[in-house]
Amino acid sequence: MYAAAAAAASLRARAAVASMRISSSSSSSSASSSSAASSAAFVRARHARCGGGAWRAPGARLTRRLARPWSSAASSRVGRGRLHRASAGKAVDADGAPHVSVMLEEILECFADVETRTHVDGTLGAGGHAAAMITRHGEMEQFIGFDVDRSAHALAQPRLEQAREKAAAANARATGTLKLSLVEANFRQMREALKALKVDGVDSILLDLGVSSMHLDRAERGFSFMNDGPLDMRMGESAKTTAEEIVNTWPEEEIGRILRDYGEEKHWRLLAKRICEARVEKDIKTTRELVEAIGNVPGKWGSIHPATRTFQGIRIAVNDELGAVEDVIPAAIEALRPGGRLAIISFHSLEDSIVKKQFRKFAGFAEPLSEEVNRYMPQPEKPPKIVRLITRKPLVPSAKEIDENVRSRSAKLRVCEKL
Numbered sequence: 001m002y003a004a005a006a007a008a009a010s011l012r013a014r015a016a017v018a019s020m021r022i023s024s025s026s027s028s029s030s031a032s033s034s035s036a037a038s039s040a041a042f043v044r045a046r047h048a049r050c051g052g053g054a055w056r057a058p059g060a061r062l063t064r065r066l067a068r069p070w071s072s073a074a075s076s077r078v079g080r081g082r083l084h085r086a087s088a089g090k091a092v093d094a095d096g097a098p099h100v101s102v103m104l105e106e107i108l109e110c111f112a113d114v115e116t117r118t119h120v121d122g123t124l125g126a127g128g129h130a131a132a133m134i135t136r137h138g139e140m141e142q143f144i145g146f147d148v149d150r151s152a153h154a155l156a157q158p159r160l161e162q163a164r165e166k167a168a169a170a171n172a173r174a175t176g177t178l179k180l181s182l183v184e185a186n187f188r189q190m191r192e193a194l195k196a197l198k199v200d201g202v203d204s205i206l207l208d209l210g211v212s213s214m215h216l217d218r219a220e221r222g223f224s225f226m227n228d229g230p231l232d233m234r235m236g237e238s239a240k241t242t243a244e245e246i247v248n249t250w251p252e253e254e255i256g257r258i259l260r261d262y263g264e265e266k267h268w269r270l271l272a273k274r275i276c277e278a279r280v281e282k283d284i285k286t287t288r289e290l291v292e293a294i295g296n297v298p299g300k301w302g303s304i305h306p307a308t309r310t311f312q313g314i315r316i317a318v319n320d321e322l323g324a325v326e327d328v329i330p331a332a333i334e335a336l337r338p339g340g341r342l343a344i345i346s347f348h349s350l351e352d353s354i355v356k357k358q359f360r361k362f363a364g365f366a367e368p369l370s371e372e373v374n375r376y377m378p379q380p381e382k383p384p385k386i387v388r389l390i391t392r393k394p395l396v397p398s399a400k401e402i403d404e405n406v407r408s409r410s411a412k413l414r415v416c417e418k419l
C-alpha cells in the first residue's frame with residue numbers, strides 16, 4: 001500500500017514537473033573567480049564599504065534599522081527618480097516597465113546582509129525586483145524566477161539579462177557567471193521545480209503576491225472593472241477556471257461564499273443574488289456586464305469602486321491564490337539554507353493573515369487561544385522553531401511611495417530567516 005502511495009506521489013511529482021516550462025541560460029564574463037570563498041570576500045568587502053567594518057551576523061543591521069520609525073526612514077531613501085507618472089492611476093518605472101515594483105528599497109535592504117548565491121523570485125512579473133536583486137548581489141550564481149503568466153516572462157527576461165551584464169561589469173569581484181532559470185509555473189510547485197533544477201539550497205526568496213499592473217491595465221485580461229474586457233481573470237493559462245465560468249455556472253451559494261470569504265464583501269448575499277438574476281436573462285461575458293449586474297452597492301465607497309470586492313473575490317477563486325500561498329510557504333522555508341530569508345509582500349488581509357500565521361508557526365509560536373482551546377484546557381504543543389521573525393509587525397510603504405504609486409497602498413511586507 002505504501003509502495004503504491006509512493007509510486008502515485010512520484011507520478012504526481014513527475015506530472016507536475018512535466019507541466020512546467022523551465023528555461024535556463026548562463027553567461028560568463030572575464031571576471032571568473034567563481035569560488036564561494038571569493039563571493040564571501042565580496043560580501044564582506046561590501047559590508048566594509050557600507051561602513052560596517054566588522055562582519056556582522058546576518059540580520060543585525062536590518063533589525064536595528066527596523067527599530068527606527070520606518071516610514072520616515074524609508075521616505076528619505078525610497079523612490080527617488082524611480083517612477084514617472086504615465087497617467088492617472090497608472091505608472092511606469094524608471095526602465096519604462098509597465099509595473100512599478102512595490103517596496104523595492106525595503107526588499108533590497110532585507111536581503112542586503114544575506115550572501116545570496118541562489119535567489120528565487122516566485123512572482124517575476126515585469127522583473128523589477130528580480131533585476132534589482134541581480135544588480136545588487138554580484139555574488140549571485142543562480143537565479144530562479146517563477147511566473148504563471150507567459151507574458152511576464154517575455155517582459156522580465158531581457159531585464160534580467162541586462163541586470164546580469166550590469167552586475168558582472170560593476171562587480172570585479174562578482175562571480176561573473178549567473179545562471180538564469182525561468183519557470184513558467186505556479187510557485188506552489190516550487191519544491192518540484194527546485195528538485196528538477198537540482199537546486200540543493202536557496203539563500204533568498206521573494207514573493208510579491210497578487211496581480212501586476214499588466215493584468216490590471218490590459219482590458220483583454222479581464223481583471224479590471226474600469227476597462228471593458230472578456231471576463232477572464234486568469235493570471236496564467238494553467239488556471240482551472242475563468243471568471244466567466246464562475247459567474248455563469250456556479251450555484252448562488254458558492255458565488256456568495258467567494259464574495260464573502262475572498263472579497264470580504266458585506267453585501268455578499270445581495271450581490272450573489274443579483275449576479276444570478278442577471279445571468280438568467282443572458283450570460284455575463286464581459287467585465288462591464290458584471291459591473292452592471294452588481295449595480296449600486298449599499299454604503300459609502302469613497303475612493304473604492306463598489307465592484308472592487310466582488311472582482312477581488314472572483315479573481316482569488318479563479319487563481320486559487322490563497323491555496324497557492326498556503327502551499328508555498330512550507331516549501332520555501334524548506335528550500336532555504338540556514339541564514340537564508342523569505343520575504344513576502346501581500347496586498348490584502350486574507351493573504352497577510354496566512355503569511356503571519358505560517359511565519360509564527362515556523363517560528364515556534366503556539367496557536368493563539370480559541371473557543372476550542374481555552375487556557376483551562378491542556379495546551380497544544382509548541383511547533384518546532386525553524387525560523388526567526390525579522391519583522392514582528394509587517395512593514396508598509398512610505399507615504400511618499402504611496403503618493404507616487406497608489407497601487408502600493410495596501411502592501412505589507414513580512415520577512416523571516418531560516419535558523
Ligand SMILES: C[S@@+](CC[C@H](N)C(=O)[O-])C[C@H]1O[C@@H](n2cnc3c(N)ncnc32)[C@H](O)[C@@H]1O
Pocket residue numbers: 099100101102122123124125126127128129130146147148149152185186187188208209210211212213235236324
Ligand atoms: C505583483 S506582480 C510581481 C511584480 C514583480 N515583483 C516586479 O517587480 O515586477 C505578481 C506576479 O506574480 C505572478 N503570480 C501571482 N501568483 C502566482 C503564483 N501562484 N505562481 C506564480 N506566479 C504568480 C503574477 O502573474 C504576476 O506577474
